[in-house]
Amino acid sequence: MSTQSSRATARLMVAPSVVLLFIWMIVPLILTVWFSFRIYRLLSPERNGWAGFRNYTWFFNSPDFWLGINNTLLLVGGVLAITIVFGVLIALLIDQPVWGQGPLRILVISPFFIMPPVAASIWENLFMHPQNGLLAAGAVGMGIKPILFLESYPMASVIFIVAWEWLPFATLILLTALQSLSSEQLEAAEMDGASSLSRFRYITLPHLTRAITVVILIQTIFLLGIFGEIFTTTQGGPGSASTTLPYMIYKQALIAKDIGRAAAGGIIAVILANIVAFFLMRSMGKHLDA
Amino acid sequence: MARAVTPRRKLFFTVAAWSIALLIFFPVLWTILTSFKTEVSAVASPPELLGADWTLENYSDVWARxxxxxxxxxxxxxxxxxxxxxxxxxxxxxxxxxxxxxxxxxxxxxxxxxxxxxxxxxxxxxxxxxxxxxxxxxxxxxxxxxxxxxxxxxxxxxxxxxxxxxxxxxxxxxxxxxxxxxxxxxxxxxxxxxxxxxxxxxxxxxxxxxxxxxxxxxxxxxxxxxxxxxxxFSAPQGLFYAKLSAASTMAIAPILIMGWFGQKQLVRGLTFGAVK
Incomplete structure (x- = not known):
C-alpha cells in the first residue's frame, strides 16, 4: 500500500530525528578528534600548537589509564554478575505463590527510581560513614571495628552501590520472563521425576536466556558511563583507586583543565565503546524484533 | 490450579520474599525515617528508632534556607x-x-x-x-x-x-x-x-x-x-544528616511515586519490547 508519495512523507517524518542525532554525535566527535592532536591547556593558553600523538602516548603511559580501564571493566562485570545472579534468585522467589505480590514488586523496584547522586549519598553518609553510618553502628554493636568502606575498599563499595541500583531492574525483567514460562512443562518434568535443580537447569534457565541477554545489553549501555555515583562518593579516590575511564577524562578536562589530553582519552573511550557496541549490537539484533 | 499449594508452603515463601524485598527497600525507608528525626537523634549511637525525637523541622529548614x-x-x-x-x-x-x-x-x-x-x-x-x-x-x-x-x-x-x-x-x-x-x-x-x-x-x-x-x-x-x-551536599561530621535525608526524600519522592505507577510498563519499555 506504500506509494511513492507515502514513502517520501515517511522519510520526511524520520528526517528530524536522524539529522539531530547525527549532529549530536558527529560534531562533538570531530571536535574531540581535532583537540586530541592539539596542545590545549586552559591554565596555560599561551602554549598551543600541534601535539602529534603526544596526548595519546601520555594516556597510554599513565598508570591511571590501565587502572581506569581495569576499574571500568570491574565495575561493569561486577555489577552484571551481582545483578544477574541475585536477580534470578529473587525473581524465582517472588514468582512462588506468595501473599501481596503487587506491593512486593513495588518495594523491590524502588531503588531503580532513586537518582544516582542520592543513592550514592545515602549509602555514603547514612550507611558507610565510619562514625555515624548504620553499618558502623552495627559493627560497634557486635564489638568489631567499623570498616572504612569507601577508603579501604573504594571499588567494591562503588560496585555495591551501583548493583543496589540495578538489581531491581534485572529482577523485574527476569520476573516478567519467568511469568511467561508455562507451568505445564515444569509439572510434566516434575511428574517424570526431575529434581527441582534439573528442572531449573534444563527448563527455567534456557527460558530465561533471552531476558538475561537483554539485561546484559541494556545494563552495559548504562554502566559504561557511570559517573554520578563516583563523583558523589569517592571522587575517584583515594588516590586513583576508584577512577574509571570516564572519570579520568572528566578529571583531565575539568580539574587539570588539559583539553588536549582529555580529548585523547575521549577518543580512546569511543574506540573501546565501539568495540563493545559492535558485539552487543550484533547479539542485540537477534533479540530485538525490529 | 494443577499444583496444590499448602498454606504452610505459601507462608514460608511469603515471609522469605517479604524479608528480601524489605532488605532491598530498607535504605530508602531509613532515609525517609531519618528525615523526620532531629539532627542529634539522626546520628545517635546506637541508632534510634522508636525512641527517636520526631520533627518536621528538617523539611521547612531545607525548603527555607x-x-x-x-x-x-x-x-x-x-x-x-x-x-x-x-x-x-x-x-x-x-x-x-x-x-x-x-x-x-x-x-x-x-x-x-x-x-x-x-x-x-x-x-x-x-x-x-x-x-x-x-x-x-x-x-x-x-x-x-x-x-x-x-x-x-x-x-x-x-x-x-x-x-x-x-x-x-x-x-x-x-x-x-x-x-x-x-x-x-x-x-x-x-x-x-x-x-x-x-x-x-x-x-x-x-x-x-x-x-x-x-x-x-x-x-x-x-x-x-x-x-x-x-x-x-556535604555532610561534615554528620551535622546535617537529617537535613540531607529530608533533601534526598524531596528529591526522590515525586519520581518514586511516578515509578510505582509506571513499573508495569518499565520492563516492556526499557527492554524495547524484547521482554513483555
Whole structure:
C-alpha cells in the first residue's frame, strides 16, 4: 500500500530525528578528534600548537589509564554478575505463590527510581560513614571495628552501590520472563521425576536466556558511563583507586583543565565503546524484533 | 490450579520474599525515617528508632534556607521539557518506521541505539565549549536540548515498539470508509497510540530526572537541578544528616511515586519490547 508519495512523507517524518542525532554525535566527535592532536591547556593558553600523538602516548603511559580501564571493566562485570545472579534468585522467589505480590514488586523496584547522586549519598553518609553510618553502628554493636568502606575498599563499595541500583531492574525483567514460562512443562518434568535443580537447569534457565541477554545489553549501555555515583562518593579516590575511564577524562578536562589530553582519552573511550557496541549490537539484533 | 499449594508452603515463601524485598527497600525507608528525626537523634549511637525525637523541622529548614525550590523547579522544567520536545520529534519518526517500514528501518533503529553507547565523558569537552560559546551553558534550555538528544533514541525505540502493535488493517479500513488523513490520525490512530505515548513519556521523565552527568557538568548555579544539588551536599561530621535525608526524600519522592505507577510498563519499555 506504500506509494511513492507515502514513502517520501515517511522519510520526511524520520528526517528530524536522524539529522539531530547525527549532529549530536558527529560534531562533538570531530571536535574531540581535532583537540586530541592539539596542545590545549586552559591554565596555560599561551602554549598551543600541534601535539602529534603526544596526548595519546601520555594516556597510554599513565598508570591511571590501565587502572581506569581495569576499574571500568570491574565495575561493569561486577555489577552484571551481582545483578544477574541475585536477580534470578529473587525473581524465582517472588514468582512462588506468595501473599501481596503487587506491593512486593513495588518495594523491590524502588531503588531503580532513586537518582544516582542520592543513592550514592545515602549509602555514603547514612550507611558507610565510619562514625555515624548504620553499618558502623552495627559493627560497634557486635564489638568489631567499623570498616572504612569507601577508603579501604573504594571499588567494591562503588560496585555495591551501583548493583543496589540495578538489581531491581534485572529482577523485574527476569520476573516478567519467568511469568511467561508455562507451568505445564515444569509439572510434566516434575511428574517424570526431575529434581527441582534439573528442572531449573534444563527448563527455567534456557527460558530465561533471552531476558538475561537483554539485561546484559541494556545494563552495559548504562554502566559504561557511570559517573554520578563516583563523583558523589569517592571522587575517584583515594588516590586513583576508584577512577574509571570516564572519570579520568572528566578529571583531565575539568580539574587539570588539559583539553588536549582529555580529548585523547575521549577518543580512546569511543574506540573501546565501539568495540563493545559492535558485539552487543550484533547479539542485540537477534533479540530485538525490529 | 494443577499444583496444590499448602498454606504452610505459601507462608514460608511469603515471609522469605517479604524479608528480601524489605532488605532491598530498607535504605530508602531509613532515609525517609531519618528525615523526620532531629539532627542529634539522626546520628545517635546506637541508632534510634522508636525512641527517636520526631520533627518536621528538617523539611521547612531545607525548603527555607537552601535554594531548594529553584533546584526542584529546574528538575521539573528540564525533565518534562526534554521529554515533550523529544516526543514531538520522535512521534513522526517512530510512526513512519512502524507503518511505512523500508529496507533500512532496522539498521536505522540500531544506529540510533548505538549512539547511546558513546560515552558521555568522551565528548564532554566539545559539549562544554559549544555550550559556553553559544550561551547555552547553565541554562535550562541548554539542558532540555542535551537531555532530549540523549534520550531521543530510547524515545523513538519505545514508541516504535508500541506503534508496531497497532494493526495496519485498521488504517486501511478507515480509508475505505472514506476517512481523510486528518480524520484517520485524529479519530483512529491517536486513541490507539495514547497508552504507548503515555508510558514512553512517564519513563523518559524518570530517566531525565535521574540523569547525573550533563546536569552536573553543564550547569553551575542557574540551571542546576536536584542531581547537582544533592551531589554537592556535604555532610561534615554528620551535622546535617537529617537535613540531607529530608533533601534526598524531596528529591526522590515525586519520581518514586511516578515509578510505582509506571513499573508495569518499565520492563516492556526499557527492554524495547524484547521482554513483555
Amino acid at each position: 537552601s535554594d531548594y525550590p529553584r533546584f526542584f523547579l529546574n528538575s521539573v522544567i528540564i525533565s518534562i521539557g526534554s521529554t515533550l520536545l523529544g516526543l514531538a520529534i520522535a512521534i513522526p519518526a517512530a510512526w513512519s518506521m512502524a507503518f511505512v517500514p523500508g529496507k533500512k528501518t532496522k539498521d536505522l533503529l540500531m544506529w540510533m541505539l548505538s549512539t547511546k553507547m558513546m560515552p558521555s565523558a568522551a565528548v564532554l569537552i566539545p559539549m562544554y565549549l559549544i555550550f559556553q560559546r553559544t550561551g547555552l551553558f547553565d541554562t535550562r534550555i541548554g539542558l532540555v536540548l542535551a537531555l532530549m538528544l540523549m534520550n531521543l533514541p530510547v524515545i523513538v525505540w519505545m514508541l516504535y515498539t508500541y506503534f508496531k502493535e497497532i494493526p495496519a488493517e485498521i488504517l486501511e479500513a478507515a480509508r475505505m470508509d472514506g476517512a481523510s488523513l486528518l480524520n484517520e490520525v485524529l479519530y483512529v490512530l491517536t486513541p490507539m497510540a495514547i497508552p504507548g505515548i503515555a508510558s514512553t513519556m512517564l519513563l523518559n521523565i524518570i530517566l531525565a530526572w535521574n540523569e547525573a552527568f550533563w546536569t552536573i557538568t553543564l550547569t553551575t548555579v542557574n540551571a542546576a537541578p536536584l542531581s547537582a544539588f544533592i551531589a554537592s
